Amino acid sequence: MNQRTEPTAPTTAQETSPAPPETPDPPSRLAVLGLLLGIILATLDGTIVGTALPTIVGDLGGLGHFSWVVTAYLLTAAVSTPIWGKIGDLYGRKGSYLTSITVFLVGSVLCGLAQNMEQLIAFRALQGLGAGGLFVGAMSLMGTLLTPAQAGRSQSMIGVMLPVAMIGGPLLGGFLTDHLDWRWVFYVNVPVGAVALLLVGLLVRLRGERSTARIDCAGAALLTAGILALTLLGTWGGTTYDWLSPQIGGLALLAAASLAAFARVERRAPEPVVPPRLFRDRNFTLAQVLTFLAGAAMMGAASYLPQYMQFVRGMSSTESGLLLLPLMLGMMGAQLYIGRAVGKGGGYRAYPIAGGAVATVGALALLTVDVGTATAVPSALTFVLGAGLGCLMQPSLLITMNSAELRDMGAASGTNALLRTIGGSLGVAVLGSVYTGRLTDTLTEHLGRNGDRLAGGELTPALLNDLPEPARDAFRAGVTGGLHGVMTGTAVLCVLALATAWLIREVPLRTEREPAVPAD
Template sequence: MNQRAKESAPPSTITESAATETAPPSRLVILGLLLGIILATLDGTIVGTALPTIVGDLGGLDHFSWVVTAYLLTTAVSTPIWGKAGDLYGRKGSYLASITVFLAGSVLCGIAQDMGQLIAFRALQGVGAGGLFVGAISVLGTLLPPAQAGRSQSMIGVMLPVAMIGGPLLGGFLTDQLDWRWVFYVNVPVGAAALLIVGLLVRLRTERSTARIDYAGAGLLTTGILALTLLGTWGGTTYDWVSPQIAGLALLAAAALAAFVRVERRAAEPVIPPRLFRDRNFTLAQVLTFLAGAAMTGAASYLPQYMQFVRGMSSTESGLLLLPLMLGMMGAQLSIGRAVGKGRRYRAYPIIGGAVATAGALALLMVEADTATAVASALTFVLGAGLGCLLQPALLLTMNSAEPRDMGAASGTTTLLRTIGSSLGVAALGSVYTGRMTDTLAGRLGREGERLAGGHALTPAMLRGLPEPVRDAFRTGVTSGLHGVMLGTAALCAVTFTIAWLIREVPLRSNTGAAPAE
């Protein structure tokens, strides 16, 4: 049983259950749910390689970064709201609605005629994307008890590294072979398949709710998330970390989130129910998700910089050279899902994961400017395996710790924290990367080195045209910056190792906790 006392659902909430307690969902149903996750994770990375072509076609170079930022902002803001809406009004309907909004945004992005339109339509697309991941997890949590969901949840975890590596590759291929608009149009057939499969084959019995979403809490949470996301996006790039703008965003985020906590304690149907955090394992799982998300995204963002600037790889080649990182994560998550499905204990996995990930990050400190490409690529496998051992148990603990009535809110919370962790992790580790690179270049080249470090438009192709002493200094600077990122990643993973020891081995539920269908 869960450690926290069971609470009976208030009359205003819904009861939602699978149509039958005995028949598990078919593989086709699970595929339909996974398709939504593929859409959500892939679209966060697929656009990056198409942006130069998009800017050349639509113009608006000074606003092009908002094509990505608008999507991430609205995804983060809408995620917990979709989760709570599913808990209150029906998870299947909420999931189908999010797919519909996402597809509408995708089509509009494909027909955009200027940068302003594209940014607006990307924001709409992000609103739909916020419900894809949380919707799929919450529906799976309703259809399958945690004791049987290990393999399905491991497949969900596999989508994250696949999207990180595969998204840029697919985006580049579609842009080169077809047109940049196909980066958005490709979502339509995949989303349509998900709509048909889930709409026709998923059977959930839902008692409708008379309650309403906590709009005050949703507004405060939205404000806090917007401030945090902008802080992570602008900090150290658009504005200095000690600038008034960044300080203002930090104060706004702190004030909004503090007020959000107070409001949620009094709300009849809070967006993120405080009762979730009374469960020790749930709280620990969210901390692990936040830290592992920061470590994963930070490593995946700055390792390609080394591959391209130091090893002279193309963007496509640098993505392929990160395959060991992806394979390590995939292998760990699939193995854990299979082992848990056979009834094995799970507490040891995040402890092992924290230790292995820390060792993997420290091993990458051996990478130098003259390290063989194959060796640098292979070393990422250890870090990937450790992160996989952290992310998969965290998702499993989240689903096992939440009551069936809170499945949407629980999955929305873990998705939100991973998103915020990723954003802040990239920002914080990026500041370390830039600082160490600047110090190295300034020490080797003086003021010219500082100018190079601040040259955001410097590409690997342009670097090859500079004098050899400058190229050598820049390669050394990038390597030093990577070492700083890996030290930060190792610190994050060491914290997860410490926290993982606090997890309790609570038996996984063998049923969904729902009443049988009539």
């Protein structure tokens, strides 16, 4: 059980003390909407650019820098997430959140004005820097304004937005590119962000002093190095470089060394970026493991199921996205139900246990999909997987907010968002390596040396139809085998999530906005 200290009167901030607790006024629905809009911006912009990239490259050139338009955004967003959280804890969560929206909007406008690929990559990095504070800022403010018992419905809406943006982003990006201009993929953020700034700036009220403590620069630098190495490892591993190459080995060594040094520094820092005291709470630690595993499983499935839909079933990019709607609906339904049930006083421990079991069944069910399977069958089966993942993700958010003291709400939110990002990145990388290996083995078995050329990643669904029938059949069999490998890996992740969920203890959710415990 969590051991909570009785509330004490606020004291004057010292040089190494965190900010005294910010006293919240109860938020209006419009204020909560402003927080949710920030999460929409952060999540949507990670996926909306994908369908516009071919047009962008055709307009600006720089095909060799193609992938860095996405990678630069993900890198800076991941690196800045925990730092934004800690800045909010120390100097004010509302001000930190509004600043991150402003940085994000400035980056969005500059991206729309970019005249070459180098400018676009630089401005995407700036945009990602702001995006890192959007999710964590909204979550930490929600954790301050609402008790965990009250926040169930609001947090379930957050869970709904993640899959909506994941799948709806590419559809919106394609629509804007086709009917307006690719620059509107970035300009569309401005009115949404302006509304969020207005609602939060006017309607969210927090009263409290500000700390004079300094952020842990050494810890931030080591964490940045570790996250950069992990993100590049996930981006380059198995694609740009072989998994056993010196480059990938060096990145793995850098990541391990940086994160080990980061852990040592955090134990001694007066105000650590990720306070070690958070992980003394058993439920908090287990919730982060669940977040990591669910993020890896979700991103792996969402990334490689469209490959099967397009290459094997002959669907277009838009159609393959629509066929993943059951996955999204399953996640949405589960998270909305859990949010309402917990908000009415229900327990939460049973949901991640059920989620791990259901998601495992959903992943294993997709192993029955074959080359000749009707298109509706794999589309429908994704609903089961989505429902299970929704039952894993929603409770992990609730447990994270309930396990952290209010003084650490930003750091806790940042840690949760960071682990979901890293889990998704590594999940796509590792499961992608399995997919590529299965595809290559099948093509080599059927076509010999010609199979290696087909597995090189340059074949599109349109070009597949121009190949001889034996090559088409071999490639479709390879894609199906690759999907089976990805689903097997996803099932393993879900079994690990099920085992983790069994260890969670049912700790009652807070029902009052109690002040934070004073600094140690």
